[in-house]
Amino acid sequence: MLGMGDLLTEVQSRAPVVHVIFDNAMMDFVNVEQQEAGLLSFGTELVNPDFSKVAEACGATGIRIEEPGDVREGLKAALGHMGGPVVVDVLVDRFALSLPSHVPAQTLKGFTLSLAKQALSGEVDNVIWHGRAQRALALKHLNGTR
Ligand SMILES: Cc1ncc(C[n+]2csc(CCOP(=O)(O)OP(=O)(O)O)c2C)c(N)n1
Ligand SMILES: [Mg+2]
Numbered sequence: 001m002l003g004m005g006d007l008l009t010e011v012q013s014r015a016p017v018v019h020v021i022f023d024n025a026m027m028d029f030v031n032v033e034q035q036e037a038g039l040l041s042f043g044t045e046l047v048n049p050d051f052s053k054v055a056e057a058c059g060a061t062g063i064r065i066e067e068p069g070d071v072r073e074g075l076k077a078a079l080g081h082m083g084g085p086v087v088v089d090v091l092v093d094r095f096a097l098s099l100p101s102h103v104p105a106q107t108l109k110g111f112t113l114s115l116a117k118q119a120l121s122g123e124v125d126n127v128i129w130h131g132r133a134q135r136a137l138a139l140k141h142l143n144g145t146r
Contacts, residue, residue, distance in 0.1 A: 003019065007019070007055065007060055010084070011084060014084045016081070016083065018081070018085070018086045019085065019088065020075070021051050021087065021090060023051065023091050025045065026044050026045050036110040037114075038114050051064075055089075060084060061078075061086040063087070064088075064089045064091075095130055096137070
């Protein structure tokens, strides 16, 4: 949604721009910053619209990808589209957080404190899913499959 103004301009000038939205139904960057500061995250969950429909309503082309098996075909269609902007709304795992390759001690301290607070305030499910997602990502990196 932060790029809405740009989209309207691209429609007007028929600019062949492809937007790919990693639709995690939250403002994860802000969520990460809050946890990095050792806080419980607040106000970062979003009830997102279907952005492919929003795009269509703005005069752009909209593509929605809900299943992993549809990624290749959806992106192919988006990249092959000529004559105006395309918005690809891809539903992704909200815990598939990407971390920088180097995590400073202060960040680690903040995250640990925040996760402890989440567990103590009854958000154990979040803590477990966080751990699982990070473990899966780390294993992918180690196996070189990414
Ligand atoms: C116009 C504008 N408003 C506010 C911000 C501050 N900001 C930086 S990241 C972010 C959240 C972005 O959420 P989303 O686009 O869903 O990406 P995610 O972090 O979930 O990958 C915000 C509000 C910004 N960069 N630009
Ligand atoms: Mg988001």
